[in-house]
Structure formats: C-alpha cells, structure tokens
Amino acid sequence: MCGIVGAVSERDVQGILLEGLRRLEYRGYDSAGMAVINGQHLVQRAREVGKVAALADAIEANPLAGHLGIAHTRWATHGEPSQVNAHPHMSGERLAIVHNGIIENYQELRDELRAEGFEFTSQTDTEVVAHLIEKYFREQGKLYEAVKAAIQRLRGAYALAVVHADEPDHLVVCREGSPLVVGVGIGENFIASDQLALLPVTDRFMFLEEGDIADIRKDNIRIHDRSGQPVERTITRFEHGADSADKGEYRHFMLKEIYEQPKVIKATMEGRITDSRVLEQALGTDAANLLDNVRHVQIIACGTSYHAGMVARYWIEELAGVPCSVEVASEFRYRKHVIQPDTLFLCISQSGETADTLAALRQAKQAGFRAALAICNVPGSSLVRESDLVIMTQAGPEIGVASTKAFTTQLTALLIFTLGLARHNGLSEEKEAGIVAAIHQLPKQVSDVLALDADIEEMSKAFMDKNHSLFLGRGSQFPVAMEGALKLKEISYIHAEAYPAGELKHGPLALVDSEMPVVTVAPNNDLVEKLKSNLEEVRARGGELFVFADKAADVKPEEGIHVMQLPSVHEITAPIVYTVPLQLLSYHVAVLKGTDVDQPRNLAKSVTVE
Ligand code: G6P
Numbered sequence: 001m002c003g004i005v006g007a008v009s010e011r012d013v014q015g016i017l018l019e020g021l022r023r024l025e026y027r028g029y030d031s032a033g034m035a036v037i038n039g040q041h042l043v044q045r046a047r048e049v050g051k052v053a054a055l056a057d058a059i060e061a062n063p064l065a066g067h068l069g070i071a072h073t074r075w076a077t078h079g080e081p082s083q084v085n086a087h088p089h090m091s092g093e094r095l096a097i098v099h100n101g102i103i104e105n106y107q108e109l110r111d112e113l114r115a116e117g118f119e120f121t122s123q124t125d126t127e128v129v130a131h132l133i134e135k136y137f138r139e140q141g142k143l144y145e146a147v148k149a150a151i152q153r154l155r156g157a158y159a160l161a162v163v164h165a166d167e168p169d170h171l172v173v174c175r176e177g178s179p180l181v182v183g184v185g186i187g188e189n190f191i192a193s194d195q196l197a198l199l200p201v202t203d204r205f206m207f208l209e210e211g212d213i214a215d216i217r218k219d220n221i222r223i224h225d226r227s228g229q230p231v232e233r234t235i236t237r238f239e240h241g242a243d244s245a246d247k248g249e250y251r252h253f254m255l256k257e258i259y260e261q262p263k264v265i266k267a268t269m270e271g272r273i274t275d276s277r278v279l280e281q282a283l284g285t286d287a288a289n290l291l292d293n294v295r296h297v298q299i300i301a302c303g304t305s306y307h308a309g310m311v312a313r314y315w316i317e318e319l320a321g322v323p324c325s326v327e328v329a330s331e332f333r334y335r336k337h338v339i340q341p342d343t344l345f346l347c348i349s350q351s352g353e354t355a356d357t358l359a360a361l362r363q364a365k366q367a368g369f370r371a372a373l374a375i376c377n378v379p380g381s382s383l384v385r386e387s388d389l390v391i392m393t394q395a396g397p398e399i400g401v402a403s404t405k406a407f408t409t410q411l412t413a414l415l416i417f418t419l420g421l422a423r424h425n426g427l428s429e430e431k432e433a434g435i436v437a438a439i440h441q442l443p444k445q446v447s448d449v450l451a452l453d454a455d456i457e458e459m460s461k462a463f464m465d466k467n468h469s470l471f472l473g474r475g476s477q478f479p480v481a482m483e484g485a486l487k488l489k490e491i492s493y494i495h496a497e498a499y500p501a502g503e504l505k506h507g508p509l510a511l512v513d514s515e516m517p518v519v520t521v522a523p524n525n526d527l528v529e530k531l532k533s534n535l536e537e538v539r540a541r542g543g544e545l546f547v548f549a550d551k552a553a554d555v556k557p558e559e560g561i562h563v564m565q566l567p568s569v570h571e572i573t574a575p576i577v578y579t580v581p582l583q584l585l586s587y588h589v590a591v592l593k594g595t596d597v598d599q600p601r602n603l604a605k606s607v608t609v610e
Contacts, residue, residue, distance in 0.1 A: 009188035020197035029073035030081035035096035036069035047086035072098035079123030091134035101157035254400035262443035267394035276433035310479035320422035329356035350406035352381025438570030460588035484582030501534035523574035524550035
C-alpha cells in the first residue's frame with residue numbers, strides 16, 4: 001500500500017528520499033513521485049508510473065536538488081495508476097503534499113473548492129486536500145495553521161506530509177487512521193509511513209499517535225495532539241539490525257524469511273516459557289487477571305493472520321475448553337454481533353496497521369468486550385497501542401508481501417497464549433509440560449524441514465504448467481492447507497483452493513483430474529486414516545497427489561502419489577511445522593514461473609485502507 005518518506009536536512013535530500021522509496025517497495029504500489037524545494041525556493045516535482053527505478057531514471061535525467069522534500073509510492077484507490085494521479089499533488093506551484101489513506105468526503109470538498117476557483121488535474125482524493133490546505137494558507141499565512149484547519153474538514157483516514165515553497169525550512173505532517181513515524185537524526189529529521197524506509201539514516205523513532213500534527217525542522221520537532229496540546233512522543237530505538245531489510249545471500253526476501261523461521265520462532269518463545277511451563281507474567285502484567293474469567297474468545301484478522309486465528313481456534317477449544325470464534329475483520333466490522341459475556345477480543349496482525357482489523361478492534365472496544373489482546377509484529381503500531389494486552393511476535397521486519405515467518409511466529413505466540421489461558425481452565429501440569437517440550441523442539445524441526453528444500457524444489461516442477469490446484473487438510477491442518485493455497489495463488493498466480501478433506505465428496509471431487517494437482521498435509525494424528533481414504537478418492541479419479549506426511553502415517557508412494565516424509569512432530573505443534581514445506585513449494589513454483597516473488601502483482605504488504 002502507499003508509502004510516504006520525507007526529509008529536512010543540511011544535505012541534499014534526493015538520495016535519502018529515493019532510498020526510502022526503494023525500501024517501501026515491498027508494500028506494493030503502482031507509481032512513485034517526489035517533490036523537493038530547491039535553492040530558489042521553488043517546488044520541483046517528478047512522478048512516474050511503475051517502479052521506483054523509473055522515477056530514479058527520471059530524476060537522474062533531471063535532478064531535484066534541495067534540503068526539504070517529500071516522496072511517495074502510490075497504490076491506486078481513486079483514479080487509475082497514471083502520472084497525473086501519482087503523488088506528490090500540488091495546489092498551484094508552491095504547495096506539495098503526499099497522502100496515505102482515503103478521504104471519504106472528498107467529492108463534496110472537491111465541489112466546494114471547484115466553486116471557489118481551484119482547478120483539479122487528477123482524479124484523486126488527495127488533490128482535494130492539497131487545495132484545501134492552500135485555501136487556508138492563503139487565509140492564515142502559516143502552513144502549520146493551514147494544515148490544522150484543513151484536517152478539521154476531512155473525514156476518512158490519512159497520513160499527510162506537506163511542504164510549501166514560502167516556508168522552505170520545514171514539513172508539516174499529521175496522522176489519523178494511517179501510520180506515520182518521525183525519524184530523529186542529528187541536524188536532520190525525517191518522516192515515513194514505516195520505519196524501515198529510514199533505517200539507512202537513523203535508528204531513533206517517534207511514533208505519532210492518532211490525531212497528532214507535527215512541525216518537523218532539521219533541528220526541532222514540535223507535536224500537538226488532537227486537542228491542540230503540545231505533546232512529547234517517546235523516542236524508541238529500532239531493535240533489529242539495519243540489514244534485516246537486506247536480502248543478504250538470498251535471491252528473494254521471501255526465501256530469506258522462510259529460512260529465518262527457526263531463529264524467529266525461538267525468539268518468540270524466549271522469555272515466555274520455561275522447560276515445562278508458560279510464564280504467565282510474560283504475557284503482560286495484567287495477564288492473570290484478564291485470562292481468569294474468559295468465557296469466549298473472538299479472533300479477528302485478515303489474510304494469513306486469519307489463518308493463524310483458524311489454527312488457534314482448534315487449540316483454544318481443545319486445550320482451554322473455551323469456545324472460540326474466528327472471523328475476517330472486513331466481515332465482522334459490518335455486521336451485528338451478539339457479544340457473549342466475558343469475551344476476550346483477540347486481533348492478529350503482522351503489521352498492526354491493517355485498516356479492517358483496526359476498525360474491528362475500535363468497534364469491539366465500544367461494544368464492551370472484556371479486553372483486547374493483540375498478537376502483532378510491529379512495535380509501536382496502532383494495534384499495539386490500542387490493545388490492553390500485547391504479545392509481540394519476534395519475526396523482525398517481514399518484507400516479502402507473502403507472509404511466512406510472521407505466520408509461524410504468530411502460531412507460536414498463539415500456542416503460548418492458549419496454554420496460559422488453558423491453565424486457568426484446568427489444563428493439567430503434565431499436559432502443559434508435554435506441549436511446552438514440543439514447542440522447544442520447533443526450531444530444530446523447522447530446520448529439518450528446510451533441509452528438504454532441494455526435494456521440494458524438484459517437486460515444484462510438476463506445478464509449473466498447471467492452472468489449478470487443490471489443497472487438503474483435516475482438523476488443525478485444514479487452515480494449514482488454506483495458508484498453503486493462499487501462498488501459491490499469491491505468488492505463482494495459480495488458482496489454488498483449500499478444502500477440509502472430508503468435504504471432497506461435496507463438490508471439489510468433480511474438478512479432480514490429471515491437470516489438477518492435489519496437495520495434502522498428513523501428520524500422524526487421529527484423523528490420518530480418514531485422510532488416507534480421502535486420498536484414495538482423489539487417486540481413483542486420476543488426480544496426482546503430493547503428500548507431506550509423517551513417517552508413522554504410513555502413506556505409501558506409488559504411481560501418482562508423491563510422498564515427502566516430514567519429521568515426527570507433536571500433534572499440537574504440527575501446524576507450525578507442516579506450514580513450512582508449503583511455503584517452499586509455492587516459492588519454487590513462483591521462481592520457476594518467473595513471477596515477482598516479493599512483490600506479486602496487485603497485492604500490498606500492508607493494507608491500510610479499506
Ligand atoms: C495483506 C498481506 C498479507 C497479510 C494481510 C493481513 O493482504 O499481503 O500477507 O496477511 O494483509 O495483514 P496483517 O498485517 O494484518 O497481518
């Protein structure tokens with residue numbers, strides 16, 4: 001989704017802005033642009049459709065030099081991807097603005113401003129904001145006051161960064177519903193929608209809160225909150241090394257992130273479990289109190305995070321004996337729901353900025369859920385700040401649009417949480433110890449699966465020329481099959497559907513033939529015999545099977561049945577281990593097909609608009 005970078009410095013900012021945009025490329029976008037105030041106090045602007053590289057070429061041909069600038073990657077919402085719709089937008093020749101989010105009342109403002117003589121050159125909602133600020137600037141003569149007045153008129157979600165050639169020594173920024181972070185430098189300061197954009201220039205960040213407006217100068221940062229009070233926002237240091245945003249020896253971020261899983265799963269469990277127990281305090285100082293009377297868990301998430309929630313439902317009901325509902329945020333937020341007493345509201349989000357998930361959380365708080373727990377990967381994100389209890393996954397920055405390490409660390413955190421909850425609901429110490437021991441084995445087991453990479457790469461060749469595929473699982477492996485299908489469709493563009501294997505006869509069997517590879521995850525559990533009967537049904541219709549199975553499950557390879565043996569794993573932790581071969585399979589199919597693995601078409605890493 002759209003990305004923002006801005007800088008005010010002693011040095012020329014063009015290179016800082018370009019590098020910032022490159023680092024935001026992973027979010028998904030379709031055009032890019034930059035505006036700099038030059039030595040003659042004029043706004044110079046460049047905008048290009050396509051990749052940041054195209055913008056870099058345009059700038060190389062016509063350099064933009066100056067000490068103050070803003071830049072943007074746009075993911076089209078209002079108006080097609082085109083040069084005129086790309087940001088920065090201008091009002092006249094002197095004001096430039098970049099915007100993330102959506103202005104809902106833009107049409108009425110557009111009519112009003114047009115009646116006042118402002119001319120529009122794009123179809124975007126952002127241009128309305130540019131003219132609105134310029135209108136107030138003409139009335140009030142100060143950019144800061146003009147931005148303050150303009151945002152009173154806006155409905156919707158936004159992060160804005162504005163510069164004016166009449167005030168060439170500062171940026172004005174604000175946020176409401178879209179993230180914005182200030183990067184603190186020495187004799188220079190920066191802003192961005194994501195701290196990753198600024199890692200080459202600083203590791204110190206201030207996260208703006210909802211309703212904040214800030215004046216950013218090279219040697220001074222002034223922030224006011226929604227009520228107009230001056231406020232200080234804490235400076236935090238970025239904890240992961242700057243090179244977590246580099247691919248290193250790997251060809252793609254996705255592959256690097258798949259390979260990081262043993263390390264980040266370990267980091268996610270560290271400090272939260274002993275040899276045999278979950279450390280409840282590690283879930284938050286108030287955890288014991290909050291978990292004590294939970295009678296229902298409502299999980300809300302989107303995309304891959306939703307699949308993590310679906311796995312957690314099996315755990316929560318089995319181990320804690322607490323009813324659990326799981327729903328995608330975009331559905332939950334638009335329907336009437338019955339709130340059961342003492343419901344814990346649990347949001348799962350890698351980014352902590354997904355618009356639908358945040359909207360659902362805000363609604364839930366108003367509706368009176370017992371407490372809100374967040375499982376999240378980004379410190380300082382909106383979700384983290386707005387929840388009562390937070391369990392941070394320790395995945396480090398995830399750059400590949402297709403989520404991998406975020407998912408397995410979410411599952412690790414969710415399992416630890418489940419054990420904490422289960423203890424309040426009668427789980428025996430012995431059973432807890434057994435599962436904690438299984439959690440300790442995860443890094444090694446995931447490494448063992450990674451060692452099968454070359455075999456999985458070989459297997460991937462069978463998918464290269466296929467248009468459709470089916471993923472089957474039963475029990476807690478059904479959401480694993482869903483996640484496997486999502487990975488394949490996201491990055492290889494092969495249509496992939498997931499089904500609970502028991503549903504085969506109710507429809508999908510009609511599709512099975514030799515052109516429809518069927519992928520199955522088969523750890524050794526109570527359902528494995530039933531699953532094997534389902535595989536027979538597929539085989540009898542000429543379907544080619546690709547089965548990831550526990551040795552003890554005893555699935556025999558034969559004509560049309562390809563079996564890859566996985567290490568023996570505890571039934572409860574199996575969803576985490578069995579996710580990994582499916583990630584590798586999708587990755588290799590996408591590489592063979594030559595798609596853009598890290599930035600698949602039409603998708604964004606962080607969906608901060610509805
Ligand atoms: C986008 C990303 C997915 C992600 C989903 C939810 O669709 O491409 O990888 O799972 O958003 O994002 P979140 O940050 O809330 O987990």
